Amino acid sequence: MNTVVNQTKLHPYSRSVSIIGVGCTPFMNTVDDPETEGLTEGELFGYATMEAMQDAGVSPKDVDFYFHGQAAPMGSDYITPNIMAANWVGMKGKGSIHHSEACCTGYLALEQAVNAVASGKYNVVLSGCVEFGDAIAIPYKPACFRRKMPMNEFLETTRWIYDKAYTLGMMAGPVINFDDSAEYYARTYGLSVDEMDTVICHMALNNRYNAVHHSLAIVKEDFPEIAKKAGYENIMDYMKSDRENPKMGEYLRLLGTEIKCDGAAAVIVCPTEMASQFTDQKPIEVLGIGSACLESSNHNLEIHATREAVRQVYELTGVTPEEIDLMYINDFMIPSQLVAAEIAGYLPEGEGWKYISEGRTRFDGDRPINTNGGRTSFGHAHAASGLADLYEAVHQMRGDCGERQVKKLPKTVMLRGFGGSQNVTAAIIRTKEA
Amino acid sequence: MKAAKMEKIVKTFYDQLEKGKIMGRRCTACGNVEFPPVFICNKCGCFETEWIELSGKATFQSLMVANGQTQKYQDLMPYGLGAVTLEEGSEVNALIGGITPENAEEYRNKLPAGCHAKIVQRDGYKTVMFEVDK
Numbered sequence: 115m116n117t118v119v120n121q122t123k124l125h126p127y128s129r130s131v132s133i134i135g136v137g138c139t140p141f142m143n144t145v146d147d148p149e150t151e152g153l154t155e156g157e158l159f160g161y162a163t164m165e166a167m168q169d170a171g172v173s174p175k176d177v178d179f180y181f182h183g184q185a186a187p188m189g190s191d192y193i194t195p196n197i198m199a200a201n202w203v204g205m206k207g208k209g210s211i212h213h214s215e216a217c218c219t220g221y222l223a224l225e226q227a228v229n230a231v232a233s234g235k236y237n238v239v240l241s242g243c244v245e246f247g248d249a250i251a252i253p254y255k256p257a258c259f260r261r262k263m264p265m266n267e268f269l270e271t272t273r274w275i276y277d278k279a280y281t282l283g284m285m286a287g288p289v290i291n292f293d294d295s296a297e298y299y300a301r302t303y304g305l306s307v308d309e310m311d312t313v314i315c316h317m318a319l320n321n322r323y324n325a326v327h328h329s330l331a332i333v334k335e336d337f338p339e340i341a342k343k344a345g346y347e348n349i350m351d352y353m354k355s356d357r358e359n360p361k362m363g364e365y366l367r368l369l370g371t372e373i374k375c376d377g378a379a380a381v382i383v384c385p386t387e388m389a390s391q392f393t394d395q396k397p398i399e400v401l402g403i404g405s406a407c408l409e410s411s412n413h414n415l416e417i418h419a420t421r422e423a424v425r426q427v428y429e430l431t432g433v434t435p436e437e438i439d440l441m442y443i444n445d446f447m448i449p450s451q452l453v454a455a456e457i458a459g460y461l462p463e464g465e466g467w468k469y470i471s472e473g474r475t476r477f478d479g480d481r482p483i484n485t486n487g488g489r490t491s492f493g494h495a496h497a498a499s500g501l502a503d504l505y506e507a508v509h510q511m512r513g514d515c516g517e518r519q520v521k522k523l524p525k526t527v528m529l530r531g532f533g534g535s536q537n538v539t540a541a542i543i544r545t546k547e548a
Numbered sequence: 549m550k551a552a553k554m555e556k557i558v559k560t561f562y563d564q565l566e567k568g569k570i571m572g573r574r575c576t577a578c579g580n581v582e583f584p585p586v587f588i589c590n591k592c593g594c595f596e597t598e599w600i601e602l603s604g605k606a607t608f609q610s611l612m613v614a615n616g617q618t619q620k621y622q623d624l625m626p627y628g629l630g631a632v633t634l635e636e637g638s639e640v641n642a643l644i645g646g647i648t649p650e651n652a653e654e655y656r657n658k659l660p661a662g663c664h665a666k667i668v669q670r671d672g673y674k675t676v677m678f679e680v681d682k
């Protein structure tokens with residue numbers, strides 16, 4: 115592989131920045147439940163940011179600036195949703211920026227907030243993301259009027275993330291991503307199509323197991339129960355059934371892809387040295403965030419871009435893979451878990467599939483990944499998912515996850531963002547001891 | 549900047565396909581060939597690139613059989629998907645015609661395997677896919 119990937123050297127932040135508060139709504143299909151039908155983007159953004167502010171011990175008056183993320187405009191029918199959001203969070207008149215990086219939005223929400231504080235310009239910054247990935251706005255009607263967006267209609271909108279000069283016309287880019295990383299892994303480490311299929315199904319099982327233990331996840335029922343109801347004694351017979359779990363490509367199956375939904379999440383950051391002014395909780399320092407983008411005509415783009423983003427952040431921080439206690443990976447196509455965890459050195463190269471198949475990446479395993487259930491089972495409210503991962507990471511690092519708390523209290527966590535065909539980030543966060 | 553300096557790279561590419569030619573851009577400094585064509589060299593950063601007609605000879609290093617969602621282009625079936633490298637060194641993800649579930653294993657066992665560019669008609673424009681060498 116000699117794909118051209120330009121490299122960047124990261125420089126240390128001008129001052130240390132820490133996470134002091136997080137918030138997240140349930141991930142849900144709002145229109146499917148009378149209790150949630152009619153919720154608006156302002157309300158979801160509001161609930162997530164209110165929780166983050168309360169968690170951080172800050173009032174809206176303390177917040178100097180806010181970022182707002184949304185992947186696609188159909189959810190709100192706005193292209194400047196940050197302006198409206200201020201009304202809902204007590205921040206009329208405050209400066210803000212809206213950003214949109216498709217499924218990577220929530221990870222870059224952290225990047226932008228941290229940069230804004232690290233520069234010295236602002237002290238307390240709020241960054242929130244909201245998505246109506248399922249219940250979309252109806253033009254000209256008040257925001258509580260919504261309709262369900264069928265999967266086919268959603269898939270049509272993914273054209274917005276592919277290059278129109280060549281890639282859409284050449285046709286491969288928009289479909290190769292279903293299988294690209296799975297094929298790369300199987301070919302590189304000598305797994306057959308069937309063996310890789312099994313590994314992919316294990317990832318879906320692990321995610322589901324994690325999600326059913328999480329009150330905010332969109333799914334409530336574990337696969338073994340679902341399989342039993344459908345008449346399957348053996349769970350793998352269910353997972354590998356083309357009827358129950360149809361193939362999306364040669365490798366990937368439906369249950370290894372995202373459940374699109376509605377939701378919001380938020381984070382508050384401030385200079386590390388100021389954290390104790392607001393909260394008694396240990397600040398979680400953002401050590402660094404690597405970034406790399408590769409458009410969908412590029413060979414094995416997830417592999418190349420993840421390598422570069424991870425390389426940047428390890429080089430900057432001096433953190434070694436052995437120090438990573440927990441990992442979150444945007445896995446709307448679930449093979450991402452495996453390839454990203456190995457590139458980060460969180461799972462041993464070429465061996466990660468065994469860890470996954472043995473359930474060692476579940477929250478109760480020794481190498482936990484996506485303890486919230488990931489995109490395939492926590493749900494994927496596109497822009498908000500990155501911050502939902504951060505929300506989960508922060509709570510695991512504080513040790514307050516109860517029955518789904520990972521075994522060893524995580525001190526250092528990596529989050530691998532991915533999305534928008536494709537924007538890739540690798541963030542390392544670490545609990546700051548007093 | 550003079551408007552005359554702003555060359556239409558994309559339009560030229562599609563116009564040349566109508567004439568049966570597949571064009572890339574070669575860097576005048578390092579020789580890297582960009583396909584599909586763009587105007588700055590991604591390898592060395594040089595601003596100067598020039599048109600070059602591509603031979604169409606290529607190999608593919610990876611192979612996925614079209615199935616489910618990836619069978620989107622029904623009129624072009626059978627095809628596979630793969631990482632294609634042109635003789636001139638450029639890399640691109642592409643459709644590879646002639647790949648079937650039955651013969652995929654044979655090609656998978658001899659990667660990188662040979663293929664060649666093929667101009668195909670779409671709705672109102674022509675584009676490039678590849679075809680396995682028999």
Ligand SMILES: [Zn+2]
Nearest residue numbers: 575578589592
């Ligand atoms: Zn060059």
